[in-house]
Amino acid sequence: MAGRRIVITSGKGGVGKTTTTANLGAALAKRGYKVVLVDTDIGLRNLDLVLGVEKRIVFDLVEVVEGRCQVRQALIRDKRFTSLHLLPAAQTRDKTAVSEAQMDALIGELAEEADFVLIDCPAGIEHGFRNAVAGAREGIVVTTPEVSAIRDADRVVGKLKERGLPHTLIVNRIRPEMVASGEMMTVDDVRDVLRTEILGIIPDDEEVIDTTNRGEPLVLDPNQRLAPIYLKIARRLEGEKIPLTRLESQTFLTKLFSIWKAG
Amino acid sequence: MLRGTKSGLEFVFAADAGDAVLSDLTARLSERPDFYRGSRATAIFQGAPLESDAFAGFLDTVRAHGIDLHGVYGAAELGPFAERHALAYLGEPPRPVVTSLGQRRPRKVVAALTERARSLEADFAGAREDIARRRARGETSVAKPDFAKAAAIRAGAASAGPTVAPPVLTVTPGTPATLYHRGTLRGGQILQQIGNIVVVGDVNPGAELVASGDILVFGALRGTAHAGAQGDTAARVAALELAPTQLRIATCIAADDVKHKAREPEVAFIRDERIAIAPYAKAGLR
Numbered sequence: 001m002a003g004r005r006i007v008i009t010s011g012k013g014g015v016g017k018t019t020t021t022a023n024l025g026a027a028l029a030k031r032g033y034k035v036v037l038v039d040t041d042i043g044l045r046n047l048d049l050v051l052g053v054e055k056r057i058v059f060d061l062v063e064v065v066e067g068r069c070q071v072r073q074a075l076i077r078d079k080r081f082t083s084l085h086l087l088p089a090a091q092t093r094d095k096t097a098v099s100e101a102q103m104d105a106l107i108g109e110l111a112e113e114a115d116f117v118l119i120d121c122p123a124g125i126e127h128g129f130r131n132a133v134a135g136a137r138e139g140i141v142v143t144t145p146e147v148s149a150i151r152d153a154d155r156v157v158g159k160l161k162e163r164g165l166p167h168t169l170i171v172n173r174i175r176p177e178m179v180a181s182g183e184m185m186t187v188d189d190v191r192d193v194l195r196t197e198i199l200g201i202i203p204d205d206e207e208v209i210d211t212t213n214r215g216e217p218l219v220l221d222p223n224q225r226l227a228p229i230y231l232k233i234a235r236r237l238e239g240e241k242i243p244l245t246r247l248e249s250q251t252f253l254t255k256l257f258s259i260w261k262a263g
Numbered sequence: 264m265l266r267g268t269k270s271g272l273e274f275v276f277a278a279d280a281g282d283a284v285l286s287d288l289t290a291r292l293s294e295r296p297d298f299y300r301g302s303r304a305t306a307i308f309q310g311a312p313l314e315s316d317a318f319a320g321f322l323d324t325v326r327a328h329g330i331d332l333h334g335v336y337g338a339a340e341l342g343p344f345a346e347r348h349a350l351a352y353l354g355e356p357p358r359p360v361v362t363s364l365g366q367r368r369p370r371k372v373v374a375a376l377t378e379r380a381r382s383l384e385a386d387f388a389g390a391r392e393d394i395a396r397r398r399a400r401g402e403t404s405v406a407k408p409d410f411a412k413a414a415a416i417r418a419g420a421a422s423a424g425p426t427v428a429p430p431v432l433t434v435t436p437g438t439p440a441t442l443y444h445r446g447t448l449r450g451g452q453i454l455q456q457i458g459n460i461v462v463v464g465d466v467n468p469g470a471e472l473v474a475s476g477d478i479l480v481f482g483a484l485r486g487t488a489h490a491g492a493q494g495d496t497a498a499r500v501a502a503l504e505l506a507p508t509q510l511r512i513a514t515c516i517a518a519d520d521v522k523h524k525a526r527e528p529e530v531a532f533i534r535d536e537r538i539a540i541a542p543y544a545k546a547g548l549r
Contacts, residue, residue: 044451045469055508056518091451091469092452092453092469092470
Protein backbone atom coordinates (compact mmCIF):
# COMPACT_ATOMS: atom_id res chain seq x y z
CA MET A 1 0.00 0.00 0.00
CA ALA A 2 1.32 3.44 -0.87
CA GLY A 3 2.30 5.73 1.97
CA ARG A 4 0.50 8.87 3.10
CA ARG A 5 1.36 12.13 1.36
CA ILE A 6 1.01 15.05 3.76
CA VAL A 7 1.79 18.69 3.06
CA ILE A 8 2.75 20.89 6.00
CA THR A 9 1.77 24.42 5.23
CA SER A 10 0.79 27.73 6.86
CA GLY A 11 0.58 30.60 4.44
CA LYS A 12 2.52 32.86 6.76
CA GLY A 13 6.26 32.43 7.16
CA GLY A 14 8.06 31.85 10.42
CA VAL A 15 5.29 29.99 12.25
CA GLY A 16 7.23 26.73 12.45
CA LYS A 17 6.49 24.69 9.33
CA THR A 18 10.03 23.47 8.87
CA THR A 19 10.61 22.73 12.56
CA THR A 20 7.29 20.89 12.71
CA THR A 21 8.13 18.88 9.58
CA ALA A 22 11.52 17.87 10.94
CA ASN A 23 10.26 16.90 14.37
CA LEU A 24 7.09 15.20 13.23
CA GLY A 25 9.17 13.27 10.69
CA ALA A 26 11.68 12.25 13.32
CA ALA A 27 8.85 11.25 15.68
CA LEU A 28 7.25 9.04 13.01
CA ALA A 29 10.65 7.52 12.19
CA LYS A 30 11.23 6.87 15.86
CA ARG A 31 7.93 5.04 15.96
CA GLY A 32 9.21 2.74 13.24
CA TYR A 33 7.83 4.20 10.04
CA LYS A 34 9.78 4.83 6.91
CA VAL A 35 9.58 8.59 6.41
CA VAL A 36 10.66 10.86 3.56
CA LEU A 37 10.77 14.60 4.16
CA VAL A 38 10.59 16.71 1.03
CA ASP A 39 11.78 20.32 1.07
CA THR A 40 9.84 22.13 -1.65
CA ASP A 41 11.15 25.58 -0.78
CA ILE A 42 13.28 25.76 -3.92
CA GLY A 43 15.79 28.58 -3.70
CA LEU A 44 15.36 29.03 0.06
CA ARG A 45 15.94 25.59 1.46
CA ASN A 46 16.11 25.17 5.25
CA LEU A 47 15.04 21.68 6.18
CA ASP A 48 18.56 20.34 5.54
CA LEU A 49 19.90 22.75 8.16
CA VAL A 50 17.30 21.82 10.75
CA LEU A 51 18.15 18.14 10.22
CA GLY A 52 21.89 18.89 10.22
CA VAL A 53 22.56 17.29 6.83
CA GLU A 54 23.39 20.36 4.74
CA LYS A 55 26.94 19.20 4.09
CA ARG A 56 25.80 15.91 2.61
CA ILE A 57 23.67 17.26 -0.22
CA VAL A 58 24.89 16.26 -3.66
CA PHE A 59 21.74 16.13 -5.76
CA ASP A 60 18.42 17.83 -5.17
CA LEU A 61 14.73 17.74 -6.00
CA VAL A 62 15.08 19.74 -9.21
CA GLU A 63 17.78 17.43 -10.52
CA VAL A 64 15.55 14.44 -9.79
CA VAL A 65 12.62 16.06 -11.59
CA GLU A 66 14.78 16.95 -14.57
CA GLY A 67 16.01 13.38 -14.75
CA ARG A 68 19.62 14.15 -13.99
CA CYS A 69 19.88 11.64 -11.17
CA GLN A 70 17.94 8.83 -9.53
CA VAL A 71 15.65 9.55 -6.61
CA ARG A 72 17.68 7.29 -4.36
CA GLN A 73 20.83 9.24 -5.14
CA ALA A 74 19.28 12.48 -4.03
CA LEU A 75 17.74 11.09 -0.82
CA ILE A 76 19.84 11.75 2.25
CA ARG A 77 19.45 9.22 5.02
CA ASP A 78 19.52 10.56 8.54
CA LYS A 79 22.43 9.18 10.52
CA ARG A 80 20.39 8.85 13.72
CA PHE A 81 17.25 7.26 12.25
CA THR A 82 17.96 5.20 9.20
CA SER A 83 14.26 5.20 8.31
CA LEU A 84 14.24 9.01 8.04
CA HIS A 85 15.18 10.51 4.67
CA LEU A 86 15.38 13.99 3.22
CA LEU A 87 14.92 15.04 -0.38
CA PRO A 88 16.51 18.50 -0.36
CA ALA A 89 15.37 21.46 -2.42
CA ALA A 90 17.68 23.11 -4.93
CA GLN A 91 19.30 26.25 -3.62
CA THR A 92 20.45 27.81 -6.88
CA ARG A 93 17.15 27.54 -8.74
CA ASP A 94 13.67 28.96 -8.30
CA LYS A 95 10.17 27.65 -7.79
CA THR A 96 9.36 27.63 -11.50
CA ALA A 97 11.95 24.90 -12.09
CA VAL A 98 9.27 22.35 -11.16
CA SER A 99 5.65 21.96 -12.28
CA GLU A 100 2.67 20.67 -10.32
CA ALA A 101 2.45 17.53 -12.43
CA GLN A 102 6.13 16.77 -11.93
CA MET A 103 5.80 17.23 -8.19
CA ASP A 104 2.75 15.00 -8.01
CA ALA A 105 4.59 12.26 -9.90
CA LEU A 106 7.69 12.60 -7.73
CA ILE A 107 5.78 12.46 -4.43
CA GLY A 108 3.83 9.48 -5.76
CA GLU A 109 7.08 7.70 -6.51
CA LEU A 110 8.38 8.42 -2.99
CA ALA A 111 5.13 7.21 -1.42
CA GLU A 112 5.59 3.83 -3.12
CA GLU A 113 8.52 3.20 -0.82
CA ALA A 114 7.70 5.20 2.29
CA ASP A 115 4.98 5.06 4.94
CA PHE A 116 4.87 8.84 5.26
CA VAL A 117 5.95 11.54 2.84
CA LEU A 118 5.94 14.90 4.62
CA ILE A 119 6.12 17.85 2.26
CA ASP A 120 7.56 21.04 3.75
CA CYS A 121 5.75 23.84 1.93
CA PRO A 122 7.21 27.30 1.30
CA ALA A 123 5.47 30.35 2.76
CA GLY A 124 2.95 32.06 0.52
CA ILE A 125 0.22 30.72 -1.73
CA GLU A 126 1.92 31.10 -5.09
CA HIS A 127 3.82 28.70 -7.33
CA GLY A 128 5.75 27.00 -4.52
CA PHE A 129 2.58 26.41 -2.49
CA ARG A 130 0.72 25.01 -5.49
CA ASN A 131 3.61 22.64 -6.22
CA ALA A 132 3.80 21.41 -2.64
CA VAL A 133 0.05 20.87 -2.41
CA ALA A 134 -0.10 19.17 -5.82
CA GLY A 135 1.95 16.27 -4.42
CA ALA A 136 -0.15 15.88 -1.27
CA ARG A 137 -3.33 13.96 -0.47
CA GLU A 138 -3.84 15.54 2.95
CA GLY A 139 -2.60 18.62 4.78
CA ILE A 140 -1.47 19.88 8.15
CA VAL A 141 -1.84 23.62 8.66
CA VAL A 142 0.56 25.12 11.19
CA THR A 143 -0.40 28.38 12.83
CA THR A 144 0.46 30.45 15.88
CA PRO A 145 -2.11 32.19 18.07
CA GLU A 146 -1.64 35.55 16.38
CA VAL A 147 -4.18 37.35 14.21
CA SER A 148 -1.84 37.61 11.22
CA ALA A 149 -0.92 33.91 11.27
CA ILE A 150 -4.56 32.93 11.68
CA ARG A 151 -5.72 35.10 8.80
CA ASP A 152 -3.14 33.42 6.54
CA ALA A 153 -3.98 29.98 7.90
CA ASP A 154 -7.63 30.64 7.09
CA ARG A 155 -6.73 31.46 3.52
CA VAL A 156 -4.69 28.26 3.27
CA VAL A 157 -7.46 26.14 4.79
CA GLY A 158 -9.72 27.54 2.07
CA LYS A 159 -7.18 26.60 -0.60
CA LEU A 160 -6.91 23.05 0.73
CA LYS A 161 -10.70 22.74 0.79
CA GLU A 162 -10.89 23.92 -2.83
CA ARG A 163 -8.65 21.03 -3.72
CA GLY A 164 -10.58 18.61 -1.55
CA LEU A 165 -7.65 17.81 0.69
CA PRO A 166 -8.52 16.66 4.22
CA HIS A 167 -6.57 18.69 6.73
CA THR A 168 -5.89 19.24 10.43
CA LEU A 169 -4.36 22.04 12.44
CA ILE A 170 -1.30 22.37 14.66
CA VAL A 171 -1.28 25.41 16.95
CA ASN A 172 2.34 26.25 17.58
CA ARG A 173 4.05 28.50 20.13
CA ILE A 174 1.31 28.66 22.71
CA ARG A 175 2.38 30.45 25.90
CA PRO A 176 0.08 29.17 28.63
CA GLU A 177 0.84 32.02 31.04
CA MET A 178 -0.09 34.60 28.38
CA VAL A 179 -3.23 32.68 27.51
CA ALA A 180 -4.17 32.59 31.19
CA SER A 181 -3.65 36.32 31.57
CA GLY A 182 -5.76 37.02 28.49
CA GLU A 183 -2.88 38.39 26.44
CA MET A 184 -2.87 35.50 24.03
CA MET A 185 -5.62 33.83 22.06
CA THR A 186 -6.75 30.51 23.40
CA VAL A 187 -6.74 27.32 21.36
CA ASP A 188 -10.55 27.49 21.44
CA ASP A 189 -10.42 30.96 19.89
CA VAL A 190 -8.23 29.60 17.11
CA ARG A 191 -10.52 26.66 16.55
CA ASP A 192 -13.55 28.92 16.43
CA VAL A 193 -12.05 30.94 13.62
CA LEU A 194 -10.59 28.14 11.57
CA ARG A 195 -13.22 25.45 12.23
CA THR A 196 -10.64 22.76 11.77
CA GLU A 197 -9.81 19.65 13.76
CA ILE A 198 -6.76 20.21 15.95
CA LEU A 199 -3.98 17.68 15.60
CA GLY A 200 -1.75 19.16 18.26
CA ILE A 201 -0.81 22.06 20.47
CA ILE A 202 2.83 22.92 20.91
CA PRO A 203 3.98 25.28 23.66
CA ASP A 204 6.54 27.96 22.94
CA ASP A 205 9.94 26.78 24.10
CA GLU A 206 13.42 28.11 23.55
CA GLU A 207 14.82 24.60 23.23
CA VAL A 208 13.44 24.68 19.70
CA ILE A 209 15.87 27.45 18.80
CA ASP A 210 18.77 25.61 20.32
CA THR A 211 18.07 22.28 18.64
CA THR A 212 17.36 24.00 15.35
CA ASN A 213 20.73 25.74 15.43
CA ARG A 214 22.46 22.47 16.23
CA GLY A 215 20.68 20.65 13.45
CA GLU A 216 19.16 18.04 15.72
CA PRO A 217 15.42 17.37 15.77
CA LEU A 218 14.54 17.59 19.46
CA VAL A 219 12.51 14.41 19.24
CA LEU A 220 15.82 12.60 19.28
CA ASP A 221 16.45 13.59 22.86
CA PRO A 222 13.86 12.24 25.34
CA ASN A 223 15.03 14.85 27.86
CA GLN A 224 13.73 17.64 25.66
CA ARG A 225 10.42 18.96 26.98
CA LEU A 226 8.77 19.07 23.58
CA ALA A 227 9.80 15.56 22.50
CA PRO A 228 6.78 13.75 24.01
CA ILE A 229 4.48 16.35 22.45
CA TYR A 230 5.68 15.63 18.94
CA LEU A 231 5.50 11.90 19.63
CA LYS A 232 1.90 12.37 20.73
CA ILE A 233 1.10 14.26 17.53
CA ALA A 234 2.70 11.44 15.56
CA ARG A 235 0.43 8.94 17.27
CA ARG A 236 -2.63 11.07 16.52
CA LEU A 237 -1.54 11.19 12.92
CA GLU A 238 -1.47 7.40 12.92
CA GLY A 239 -5.11 7.53 14.00
CA GLU A 240 -4.88 7.00 17.75
CA LYS A 241 -7.45 8.95 19.76
CA ILE A 242 -5.48 10.90 22.36
CA PRO A 243 -7.28 13.82 23.98
CA LEU A 244 -5.62 17.22 23.78
CA THR A 245 -4.16 18.55 26.98
CA ARG A 246 -5.84 21.81 27.76
CA LEU A 247 -3.21 24.35 28.61
CA GLU A 248 -5.33 27.41 29.25
CA SER A 249 -7.83 26.16 31.81
CA GLN A 250 -5.36 25.29 34.50
CA THR A 251 -4.00 26.83 37.62
CA PHE A 252 -0.48 28.14 37.66
CA LEU A 253 1.12 25.03 39.19
CA THR A 254 -0.63 22.47 37.05
CA LYS A 255 0.10 24.66 34.06
CA LEU A 256 3.81 24.51 34.71
CA PHE A 257 3.55 20.77 35.08
CA SER A 258 1.32 20.37 32.07
CA ILE A 259 3.91 21.70 29.64
CA TRP A 260 5.68 18.41 30.17
CA LYS A 261 2.81 16.37 28.94
CA ALA A 262 0.95 18.79 26.73
CA GLY A 263 0.27 18.31 23.09
CA MET B 264 64.46 29.52 -20.93
CA LEU B 265 63.46 32.64 -22.82
CA ARG B 266 61.01 35.07 -21.35
CA GLY B 267 59.92 38.64 -21.82
CA THR B 268 59.84 41.15 -18.99
CA LYS B 269 59.20 44.83 -18.62
CA SER B 270 62.87 45.61 -19.20
CA GLY B 271 63.32 43.34 -22.20
CA LEU B 272 64.08 39.73 -23.01
CA GLU B 273 65.77 37.44 -20.55
CA PHE B 274 67.68 34.27 -21.37
CA VAL B 275 67.66 32.24 -18.18
CA PHE B 276 70.18 29.45 -17.75
CA ALA B 277 69.38 27.10 -14.90
CA ALA B 278 72.14 25.81 -12.67
CA ASP B 279 72.30 22.55 -14.58
CA ALA B 280 71.95 24.08 -18.05
CA GLY B 281 74.21 22.56 -20.70
CA ASP B 282 74.80 23.00 -24.40
CA ALA B 283 71.44 21.41 -25.11
CA VAL B 284 69.75 24.50 -23.67
CA LEU B 285 71.61 26.65 -26.19
CA SER B 286 70.43 24.57 -29.12
CA ASP B 287 66.86 24.66 -27.73
CA LEU B 288 66.98 28.43 -27.53
CA THR B 289 68.52 28.69 -30.99
CA ALA B 290 65.75 26.53 -32.37
CA ARG B 291 63.12 28.63 -30.63
CA LEU B 292 64.53 31.85 -32.07
CA SER B 293 64.67 30.45 -35.57
CA GLU B 294 60.97 29.47 -35.37
CA ARG B 295 60.12 33.14 -35.67
CA PRO B 296 63.28 34.77 -37.04
CA ASP B 297 62.24 38.42 -36.88
CA PHE B 298 59.90 38.32 -33.92
CA TYR B 299 62.41 39.61 -31.37
CA ARG B 300 64.26 42.00 -33.72
CA GLY B 301 65.22 45.22 -31.95
CA SER B 302 64.78 43.81 -28.44
CA ARG B 303 67.24 44.39 -25.68
CA ALA B 304 68.14 41.31 -23.69
CA THR B 305 70.13 40.05 -20.75
CA ALA B 306 71.39 36.62 -19.82
CA ILE B 307 70.78 35.28 -16.33
CA PHE B 308 72.97 32.47 -15.04
CA GLN B 309 71.68 30.63 -12.00
CA GLY B 310 74.83 28.49 -11.84
CA ALA B 311 78.22 28.32 -13.46
CA PRO B 312 78.80 29.95 -16.89
CA LEU B 313 78.47 27.83 -20.00
CA GLU B 314 81.36 26.57 -22.06
CA SER B 315 82.80 29.67 -23.70
CA ASP B 316 82.90 28.68 -27.39
CA ALA B 317 79.37 27.36 -27.36
CA PHE B 318 78.12 30.56 -25.74
CA ALA B 319 80.03 32.66 -28.30
CA GLY B 320 78.24 30.79 -31.08
CA PHE B 321 74.92 31.34 -29.35
CA LEU B 322 75.69 35.04 -28.98
CA ASP B 323 76.28 35.27 -32.73
CA THR B 324 72.92 33.60 -33.40
CA VAL B 325 71.14 35.95 -31.03
CA ARG B 326 72.67 38.99 -32.68
CA ALA B 327 71.86 37.62 -36.11
CA HIS B 328 68.21 37.71 -35.01
CA GLY B 329 68.57 41.40 -34.24
CA ILE B 330 68.53 41.01 -30.45
CA ASP B 331 70.82 43.28 -28.48
CA LEU B 332 72.13 41.02 -25.71
CA HIS B 333 74.04 43.54 -23.62
CA GLY B 334 74.59 42.19 -20.14
CA VAL B 335 74.92 39.20 -17.88
CA TYR B 336 73.49 38.56 -14.42
CA GLY B 337 74.99 35.92 -12.19
CA ALA B 338 77.40 35.10 -9.40
CA ALA B 339 80.70 37.01 -9.16
CA GLU B 340 82.54 34.41 -11.23
CA LEU B 341 80.43 35.54 -14.22
CA GLY B 342 82.37 38.84 -14.28
CA PRO B 343 85.39 37.58 -16.26
CA PHE B 344 83.05 35.48 -18.42
CA ALA B 345 81.05 38.58 -19.37
CA GLU B 346 84.22 40.50 -20.10
CA ARG B 347 85.50 37.76 -22.38
CA HIS B 348 82.30 38.08 -24.45
CA ALA B 349 82.33 41.89 -24.38
CA LEU B 350 79.18 42.00 -22.25
CA ALA B 351 78.43 44.11 -19.21
CA TYR B 352 78.41 42.26 -15.89
CA LEU B 353 75.25 43.38 -14.10
CA GLY B 354 75.70 41.62 -10.75
CA GLU B 355 73.51 39.11 -8.94
CA PRO B 356 70.23 38.11 -10.58
CA PRO B 357 67.76 40.94 -9.86
CA ARG B 358 65.27 38.73 -8.00
CA PRO B 359 64.65 35.11 -7.24
CA VAL B 360 64.14 33.40 -10.53
CA VAL B 361 60.87 31.58 -10.97
CA THR B 362 61.54 28.52 -13.01
CA SER B 363 57.99 27.56 -13.76
CA LEU B 364 55.29 30.13 -14.15
CA GLY B 365 51.83 29.12 -15.16
CA GLN B 366 53.23 25.83 -16.18
CA ARG B 367 51.53 22.60 -15.14
CA ARG B 368 53.68 19.81 -13.99
CA PRO B 369 53.17 16.81 -11.74
CA ARG B 370 52.57 18.09 -8.25
CA LYS B 371 54.56 16.82 -5.39
CA VAL B 372 53.14 17.28 -1.92
CA VAL B 373 55.57 17.45 0.92
CA ALA B 374 53.46 18.72 3.79
CA ALA B 375 51.83 16.67 6.47
CA LEU B 376 48.09 16.76 5.84
CA THR B 377 45.40 17.68 8.30
CA GLU B 378 42.72 15.08 8.82
CA ARG B 379 39.90 17.53 8.16
CA ALA B 380 38.47 16.22 5.00
CA ARG B 381 36.46 13.06 5.23
CA SER B 382 35.04 11.40 2.24
CA LEU B 383 31.50 10.21 2.59
CA GLU B 384 31.91 6.92 0.81
CA ALA B 385 28.79 5.22 2.01
CA ASP B 386 26.39 8.06 1.41
CA PHE B 387 27.74 9.00 -1.94
CA ALA B 388 28.35 5.61 -3.48
CA GLY B 389 25.38 6.13 -5.77
CA ALA B 390 26.36 9.65 -6.63
CA ARG B 391 29.90 8.59 -7.45
CA GLU B 392 28.67 5.87 -9.75
CA ASP B 393 26.48 8.35 -11.52
CA ILE B 394 29.35 10.80 -11.91
CA ALA B 395 31.60 8.03 -13.20
CA ARG B 396 28.93 7.05 -15.73
CA ARG B 397 28.60 10.63 -16.85
CA ARG B 398 32.28 10.91 -17.40
CA ALA B 399 32.36 7.63 -19.26
CA ARG B 400 29.76 9.11 -21.59
CA GLY B 401 31.97 12.15 -22.02
CA GLU B 402 29.60 14.44 -20.17
CA THR B 403 30.54 16.81 -17.39
CA SER B 404 30.76 15.15 -14.02
CA VAL B 405 28.10 17.45 -12.66
CA ALA B 406 25.03 17.87 -14.79
CA LYS B 407 24.66 21.53 -14.05
CA PRO B 408 25.49 23.35 -17.27
CA ASP B 409 22.68 21.74 -19.26
CA PHE B 410 21.00 25.00 -20.11
CA ALA B 411 19.33 23.95 -23.31
CA LYS B 412 17.31 21.38 -21.40
CA ALA B 413 16.59 23.73 -18.52
CA ALA B 414 15.49 26.39 -20.97
CA ALA B 415 13.21 23.90 -22.69
CA ILE B 416 11.68 22.96 -19.35
CA ARG B 417 11.19 26.61 -18.47
CA ALA B 418 9.70 27.28 -21.86
CA GLY B 419 7.25 24.45 -21.21
CA ALA B 420 6.25 26.04 -17.93
CA ALA B 421 5.98 29.51 -19.46
CA SER B 422 2.22 29.37 -19.76
CA ALA B 423 1.95 28.94 -15.99
CA GLY B 424 3.28 32.42 -15.36
CA PRO B 425 6.27 34.68 -15.73
CA THR B 426 9.60 32.86 -15.69
CA VAL B 427 12.70 33.97 -13.93
CA ALA B 428 16.14 33.63 -15.46
CA PRO B 429 18.34 31.10 -13.65
CA PRO B 430 20.73 32.73 -11.23
CA VAL B 431 23.72 31.89 -13.36
CA LEU B 432 26.06 34.82 -13.39
CA THR B 433 28.58 33.70 -15.96
CA VAL B 434 28.92 30.82 -18.35
CA THR B 435 31.70 30.84 -20.87
CA PRO B 436 31.61 27.64 -22.84
CA GLY B 437 34.41 26.69 -25.16
CA THR B 438 37.90 27.89 -24.51
CA PRO B 439 39.24 27.58 -20.98
CA ALA B 440 39.63 30.92 -19.30
CA THR B 441 39.74 32.31 -15.80
CA LEU B 442 36.66 33.96 -14.40
CA TYR B 443 37.43 36.77 -11.99
CA HIS B 444 34.62 37.76 -9.66
CA ARG B 445 34.86 40.58 -7.16
CA GLY B 446 32.29 40.71 -4.38
CA THR B 447 30.42 38.43 -2.02
CA LEU B 448 28.61 35.44 -3.47
CA ARG B 449 25.44 34.78 -1.52
CA GLY B 450 23.29 31.72 -1.04
CA GLY B 451 21.64 30.66 -4.29
CA GLN B 452 24.20 32.32 -6.54
CA ILE B 453 26.32 30.12 -8.73
CA LEU B 454 29.43 30.66 -10.84
CA GLN B 455 30.20 28.13 -13.52
CA GLN B 456 33.26 28.27 -15.68
CA ILE B 457 35.11 26.22 -18.23
CA GLY B 458 38.50 27.10 -16.79
CA ASN B 459 39.44 28.56 -13.42
CA ILE B 460 37.48 30.73 -11.01
CA VAL B 461 38.97 33.46 -8.85
CA VAL B 462 36.69 35.12 -6.31
CA VAL B 463 37.87 38.15 -4.40
CA GLY B 464 35.32 38.18 -1.60
CA ASP B 465 33.43 35.63 0.45
CA VAL B 466 31.43 32.67 -0.83
CA ASN B 467 28.54 32.20 1.58
CA PRO B 468 26.73 28.95 2.44
CA GLY B 469 24.32 28.00 -0.34
CA ALA B 470 26.47 29.62 -3.03
CA GLU B 471 28.19 27.34 -5.50
CA LEU B 472 31.35 27.49 -7.61
CA VAL B 473 31.79 25.00 -10.43
CA ALA B 474 34.99 25.13 -12.50
CA SER B 475 36.65 22.68 -14.84
CA GLY B 476 39.97 23.97 -13.48
CA ASP B 477 41.13 25.46 -10.19
CA ILE B 478 39.17 27.58 -7.73
CA LEU B 479 40.80 30.33 -5.72
CA VAL B 480 38.86 32.34 -3.15
CA PHE B 481 40.53 35.38 -1.72
CA GLY B 482 38.16 35.45 1.21
CA ALA B 483 36.14 32.87 3.12
CA LEU B 484 34.81 29.88 1.19
CA ARG B 485 31.75 28.70 3.12
CA GLY B 486 29.59 27.45 0.26
CA THR B 487 30.11 24.52 -2.08
CA ALA B 488 33.02 24.38 -4.51
CA HIS B 489 33.58 21.89 -7.32
CA ALA B 490 36.98 22.11 -9.00
CA GLY B 491 37.99 19.89 -11.90
CA ALA B 492 34.31 19.43 -12.64
CA GLN B 493 35.10 17.73 -15.94
CA GLY B 494 37.43 15.26 -14.34
CA ASP B 495 40.73 17.07 -13.77
CA THR B 496 42.06 15.33 -10.67
CA ALA B 497 44.95 17.79 -10.47
CA ALA B 498 42.55 20.68 -9.84
CA ARG B 499 42.62 22.42 -6.48
CA VAL B 500 40.54 24.65 -4.30
CA ALA B 501 42.33 27.28 -2.25
CA ALA B 502 40.92 29.95 0.05
CA LEU B 503 42.09 32.34 2.70
CA GLU B 504 39.51 30.70 4.94
CA LEU B 505 38.58 27.26 3.71
CA ALA B 506 35.38 26.33 5.54
CA PRO B 507 33.19 24.94 2.76
CA THR B 508 29.82 23.27 3.16
CA GLN B 509 31.09 20.70 0.73
CA LEU B 510 34.11 20.28 -1.50
CA ARG B 511 34.22 18.38 -4.76
CA ILE B 512 37.27 17.82 -6.89
CA ALA B 513 36.77 15.77 -10.06
CA THR B 514 34.69 12.82 -8.75
CA CYS B 515 35.69 13.10 -5.09
CA ILE B 516 33.32 14.60 -2.57
CA ALA B 517 34.16 15.67 0.96
CA ALA B 518 32.35 17.37 3.77
CA ASP B 519 33.72 18.42 7.08
CA ASP B 520 31.82 17.25 10.14
CA VAL B 521 33.91 19.19 12.60
CA LYS B 522 33.63 22.91 13.04
CA HIS B 523 36.99 24.19 12.03
CA LYS B 524 38.70 27.52 12.23
CA ALA B 525 41.99 27.63 10.37
CA ARG B 526 44.10 30.67 10.97
CA GLU B 527 45.83 30.48 7.63
CA PRO B 528 45.02 29.96 3.97
CA GLU B 529 44.43 26.36 3.03
CA VAL B 530 44.34 24.35 -0.14
CA ALA B 531 42.40 21.21 -1.02
CA PHE B 532 43.52 18.68 -3.60
CA ILE B 533 43.23 15.01 -4.36
CA ARG B 534 45.63 12.69 -2.71
CA ASP B 535 45.22 8.92 -2.66
CA GLU B 536 41.81 9.30 -4.30
CA ARG B 537 40.48 11.43 -1.46
CA ILE B 538 40.26 15.11 -0.90
CA ALA B 539 43.01 16.33 1.40
CA ILE B 540 43.39 19.77 2.92
CA ALA B 541 46.68 21.35 3.92
CA PRO B 542 47.86 24.77 5.00
CA TYR B 543 48.62 26.59 1.78
CA ALA B 544 52.10 27.68 2.83
CA LYS B 545 53.13 24.15 3.75
CA ALA B 546 51.47 22.26 0.96
CA GLY B 547 54.44 22.71 -1.35
CA LEU B 548 52.13 23.38 -4.27
CA ARG B 549 52.91 25.86 -6.96
